[in-house]
Amino acid sequence: MPPEAEDSEDAVWVWQALAEMYGRSFVTSYGKEPPTTWTQAINRLSHEQLRRGLASIGNENRKFPPNLSEFVSACKTMPDRAMNGVESKTDYKLLARDRSKPEVAKKWIEKIKDESL
Numbered sequence: 001m002p003p004e005a006e007d008s009e010d011a012v013w014v015w016q017a018l019a020e021m022y023g024r025s026f027v028t029s030y031g032k033e034p035p036t037t038w039t040q041a042i043n044r045l046s047h048e049q050l051r052r053g054l055a056s057i058g059n060e061n062r063k064f065p066p067n068l069s070e071f072v073s074a075c076k077t078m079p080d081r082a083m084n085g086v087e088s089k090t091d092y093k094l095l096a097r098d099r100s101k102p103e104v105a106k107k108w109i110e111k112i113k114d115e116s117l
Contacts, residue, residue, distance in 0.1 A: 010050060011039040014071075017054050022065040029065055041072055049075040 011034040019026045034042065042050065053075030057066055066074065 008039060008043050010045075010047065011042045014038075014042050014050055014054065018057075018065060018071075021054075021058055026065040038068055038071075041068055045072070045075050052077070 015034045015038075018030075030038070045053070053071055056074040056077060057071065
């Protein structure tokens, strides 16, 4: 497997954040762990782009989780004035929190696996 296809800390962090936002609908749609295509795309984005994308999606009040192209597009969108400040609780949580340690994220993913059985 190419190195860019391996699970990265960023991919696990994004996966956890999206699962927190959308719950079971995200896991049902995309699985419990990031697939290779998502991991490769996430690895090509900066941490700031990932934060921006998660904050943008969190503010959209979407009923369904984004697909890969929607997520990447949200990450690459230039920040507007609202993104420079904290405009909502979602922004604060996503922009202020540090990424999870891999072992914490893996425990969280295991919890999702256990709940879905």
